[in-house]
Amino acid sequence: MTSKRVLIIMLVMIGFFSGLDAAYRASGLPQSLGWNLSLELALNFLGFAWYRYDSDARHYIRSRWLNVCIVGLMPFAVPYYLVRSRQRGEKLRAIFKCAGFAFLMLLASAVGVLLGRHAV
Template sequence: MHGKHILAAFLLLSAVNGGVDTYLDMHHIPEPGWWLISSSLLAMGIVFAWYHSDSNARGYPRSRWLNISMVMVSLLALPYYLIRSRPNGEKFRVLLKYVGFCLLSILCQVIGGAVGASID
């Protein structure tokens, strides 16, 4: 799967999570444990799939600890990877793109939440 398709899958998951969470909250339904676990595992898998695809495309060697960190603490490991894997002129720009993608993900959650709130 191409890197942009993987990122689109993450945004779709963000929207679905926002919708499901809002729907459950609006109807006073407790969030099922299986939903929390499966959506979290799926998000971790998507992040790792993007990292794997990107590092292969750049020829960046993946260490065991970076692999583990990418799954367990993605918010910290991803910026580290981006800084290490990009040439000097691209480091700041790629971090801005990362922040922008995080904001886009939040927007997708909000939009998903609005859809979830409109479902009766």
């Protein structure tokens, strides 16, 4: 698996789970805490998998603390990692790509919510 495939899987999962969440809310059914917890664990695992594949491809030595932060504080740790791991001239482009991916995640979530509401 490559880092790009992991990102695509993340987008699909976000859209799918957002749709399921919207369907639950629209139908009035209670949603279990285990469902939300499993989603968070899956997304954190995929985020760490992306980080691992990307850092291996760039021969970046991962520190223990950055590993923990990637899992626990992903919105802050990923831009930090991107700045630290990229060469001069690539840092700003990597940050813009990260912001673009964040926008794609919001878009996937919105599409999932729209489809989930219409499914009920």
